[in-house]
Amino acid sequence: MYKYVAKYLMLEKVYKFCEVTSFPSLLTGLVLFALGAFQALFIASADVQQDEVYRIIYIHVPSAILSELIYIFLAICGLIFLVWKTKISTIFLNSAVPIGIALTSLVLITGSLWGKPTWGTYWVWDARITSTFILLLQYIGLYVLRTSFNSISTSDTVISIFAIIGAINIPIIKFSVNWWNTLHQGPSITSSGSTIAGEFLTILILMMISLLFLSYAIFARNIQSEILLRTRQSKRLQGEVNG
Template sequence: MAWEWFHRLGSPRWFYHKTGAWLPWLALASLVLLAVGSAWGLGFAPQDAKQGNSYRIIYIHVPAAFLALAGYYIMAVSGAIGLIWKMKLSFVVMRAAAPIGAALTFIALFTGALWGKPTWGTYWVWDARITSMLILLLLYIGVLALSRAFSREQVGDRACALLALVGTVNIPIIYKSVDWWFTLHQPASIKLTQSNSIDPSMFYPLLTMIAGFYCFYAWTLIAHTRSLVLQREWRTQWVQQALGEGS
């Protein structure tokens, strides 16, 4: 059953028809979680003892950074599935994930710069964590550039997948950069194997924002994938029927 479901998921037609009903629920979940999390974090969470109110940017910065990293794995794994099992849909997911991941990485870098000014006295330092995040942005941009560099989609798909896979070496470097090198960037406040170093009154709204960002990411990824599926499969009869029913 799992193998059959895996192959069904690889069908652009099955994916398009199956996921249409998911989008409204993901959009609603994103809206509710982000509204609650932002109001909770910006309006009701207490001030930080050392940073005052400037720390509140974590409610955008941290979720964006989380999804930038997780999204790269999604892009790379999708590319790997396409290379190994020749699934067209996985390449489409890979391409759809690239601009979303690039936008989230930019948001993480931008909000980090805004946070760095009152904390470190400067918007930018060549810190290990920040520099490796910049490399992540360049990798996303590289995948986007390769996706438009080839006239044949199949060649572009393979080139993007290979670059995405090579770039995965940067993800553990980002995670461990604050442990491996002397860095201005603070260590992780949210830990899976140890107790969190952030107070619950600040942690719960942050957790809500992270959940909201994950729902938003899933929503945008599925919506963008559906759009790219229609572009790739526009000659097929099922797409003509789907577009006819939607008009």
């Protein structure tokens, strides 16, 4: 009984925290995004080699980084759930999946738009592009799995396992340009430094931060929806048992 009460008290605290922080995060993200977009479109100079088309980098690169970081977050949540059986971990996992789908789709779309003038084609089964496409399929698979089981406990376990297994694709995405000959350029930001000019790097960081705030705002609302859904299902099951 104590564990049952403690669990719902924790969920209530998480719900209230999300309620308080989601709108300020959304507002901050929108302001930073508008500021970054203005600088990217009107302040930053054109690239010497790619001219104006390079500006898509300011959406493409932050989305790519976040799409990979979010999947690592999913795998960590899955591992925590399997080891300690903390329900909040799978609530976080399920809440982050739609954001991963959106960002990975954005990566592929912007990459295609960038690829046409740069490579002469919208799509090629390049190692980096293919592994990123597989990441999108992984996100979609997790989203489908969450509604494929009648039992929440079974769904949480299966999703956690698949999230952990799927994490093997993250280093493949990261190092694909080093391991194979690809059309995709090599990493511009490494542990030894950056080959991106300071003017461009500052805007990239700003856009990255804005997407982080926007992603958190959506994440917080998704957490609230997930908590409400699970609470209703638990109450319904209790009613059926007591009835």
